Amino acid sequence: MTGETWDLVKSGIERDVGANNFATWIKPLQFRSLDDRTLSLASPTDFIGRWVVQNFSDIILRHVDAAGIRASRVICTAGAAPVAESAPASPVRSRTEDGLDPRFTFDSFVVGKSNELAHAAARRVGEGGPVSFNPLFLHGGVGLGKTHLMQAIAWQLRERDPGCRVLFLSAEQFMYRFVQALREQSTMSFKEMFRSVDVLLVDDVQFIAGKESTQEEFFHTFNALVDNGKQVVISADRSPSDISDVQERITSRLHSGLVVDLHPADYELRLGILMHRYEQCREEAPDFILADGVIEFLAGRINTSIRVLESVMTRLFHYWGLVRREIRVEQLPDVLGDLLRASERKLTIDEIMKKVCDHYSLRMSDMTSARRSRSVARPRQMAMYLAKKLTPRSYPEIGRKFGGKDHTTVLYAVRKIEELIQSDPQLAEDAQLLQRRLES
Ligand SMILES: Nc1ncnc2c1ncn2[C@@H]1O[C@H](COP(=O)(O)OP(=O)(O)OP(=O)(O)O)[C@@H](O)[C@H]1O
Numbered sequence: 094m095t096g097e098t099w100d101l102v103k104s105g106i107e108r109d110v111g112a113n114n115f116a117t118w119i120k121p122l123q124f125r126s127l128d129d130r131t132l133s134l135a136s137p138t139d140f141i142g143r144w145v146v147q148n149f150s151d152i153i154l155r156h157v158d159a160a161g162i163r164a165s166r167v168i169c170t171a172g173a174a175p176v177a178e179s180a181p182a183s184p185v186r187s188r189t190e191d192g193l194d195p196r197f198t199f200d201s202f203v204v205g206k207s208n209e210l211a212h213a214a215a216r217r218v219g220e221g222g223p224v225s226f227n228p229l230f231l232h233g234g235v236g237l238g239k240t241h242l243m244q245a246i247a248w249q250l251r252e253r254d255p256g257c258r259v260l261f262l263s264a265e266q267f268m269y270r271f272v273q274a275l276r277e278q279s280t281m282s283f284k285e286m287f288r289s290v291d292v293l294l295v296d297d298v299q300f301i302a303g304k305e306s307t308q309e310e311f312f313h314t315f316n317a318l319v320d321n322g323k324q325v326v327i328s329a330d331r332s333p334s335d336i337s338d339v340q341e342r343i344t345s346r347l348h349s350g351l352v353v354d355l356h357p358a359d360y361e362l363r364l365g366i367l368m369h370r371y372e373q374c375r376e377e378a379p380d381f382i383l384a385d386g387v388i389e390f391l392a393g394r395i396n397t398s399i400r401v402l403e404s405v406m407t408r409l410f411h412y413w414g415l416v417r418r419e420i421r422v423e424q425l426p427d428v429l430g431d432l433l434r435a436s437e438r439k440l441t442i443d444e445i446m447k448k449v450c451d452h453y454s455l456r457m458s459d460m461t462s463a464r465r466s467r468s469v470a471r472p473r474q475m476a477m478y479l480a481k482k483l484t485p486r487s488y489p490e491i492g493r494k495f496g497g498k499d500h501t502t503v504l505y506a507v508r509k510i511e512e513l514i515q516s517d518p519q520l521a522e523d524a525q526l527l528q529r530r531l532e533s
Pocket residue numbers: 197201202203204208233234235236237238239240241242330366399400403
């Protein structure tokens with residue numbers, strides 16, 4: 094690793110930690126050395142060094158890993174002596190050399206309503222042979238199983254045909270490899286390597302937004318593969334047309350295959366995933382017991398990402414390792430406090446109005462105005478309906494937020510939209526889409 098690579102890694106970290114955190118904590122860090130998987134960074138003060146190690150080690154290691162560099166510990170030094178040192182990374186990184194996690198297979202993927210289409214499409218690609226859609230584009234919010242499905246495809250293809258050349262990498266890794274090839278003047282072998290694969294899977298493609306030459310290279314690689322009948326699978330946190338700063342020609346090519354949305358997990362899927370993890374834990378430790386109602390309680394409460402559901406079960410398992418007693422529902426707030434609170438984030442009426450305005454190209458003032466033309470009144474009714482459905486606010490409270498309207502106006506709006514959902518498929522689709530966007 095060099096100082097230059099560290100600078101690239103830093104730009105990736107900025108995306109995760111936000112501009113303020115970046116400027117305060119990460120930007121001042123200088124690369125010192127990488128020995129024996131220990132990344133040593135120089136920090137301007139002891140305090141910054143300690144803070145970084147405590148709060149940012151995992152993120153730093155994740156991005157270093159994405160750059161293809163193996164490191165398992167961060168040390169910060171101010172002056173000559175180390176001020177803080179992270180514990181070695183946990184064995185979460187039990188990935189194979191090619192970046193595939195052995196846990197991410199189809200067998201361990203729980204299928205529900207919200208991911209069944211994505212799962213079916215991924216399965217189809219995993220079967221190999223000609224596929225009628227290319228590329229397969231999977232998108233959805235944080236921690237909903239995109240990476241899991243992509244890697245499951247890779248594992249299945251390899252299992253069926255060990256000779257099949259499958260390459261899985263993140264868009265961030267694609268960029269690092271490309272930059273390295275430019276630096277080492279080896280772009281020809283870079284191109285050859287990428288064009289020789291049978292199936293290319295690129296995760297988190299939104300990362301290349303705004304990165305002109307990486308986009309250009311990605312576009313050429315993509316075209317060369319698709320034109321030669323090789324399968325491409327891509328994932329992103331949003332749909333192709335919602336990724337800004339990506340050239341139009343790329344967006345339209347991304348659209349040319351099958352675009353599938355992974356929706357937030359519903360109650361049944363959350364329950365299924367928790368039960369699956371519980372069984373896995375019990376295979377390891379048959380005495381690990383959760384009292385009746387615990388899993389149902391968690392499935393009802395944790396509605397953020399599936400990653401959080403997993404952390405919950407891991408936390409309970411560790412807790413059980415200490416107390417060795419059945420865990421009951423009453424104990425959950427103490428054991429899981431922060432994780433439960435994180436799921437309590439409530440949607441505000443302002444957020445709902447804003448999403449509805451974006452969707453129908455209206456101004457926020459249209460939500461509170463008294464205009465009755467249908468192009469404004471209908472979206473306003475939709476926003477009222479969503480406010481009733483997705484927040485605990487009462488009819489009068491909602492009325493007040495919409496420019497002091499009477500509660501009967503809100504009641505009428507909710508009934509009207511409910512009625513139209515039954516008779517107007519376009520409106521029903523709008524309502525469903527908005528709800529999904531608001532809940533994700
Ligand atoms: N349907 C599922 N069944 C079992 N596990 C799942 C399922 N969906 C997600 N997971 C698990 O949740 C975790 C997060 O999933 P994953 O990393 O695939 O999310 P992602 O959509 O790629 O999110 P991000 O964009 O944040 O990386 C993983 O450990 C994965 O195994």
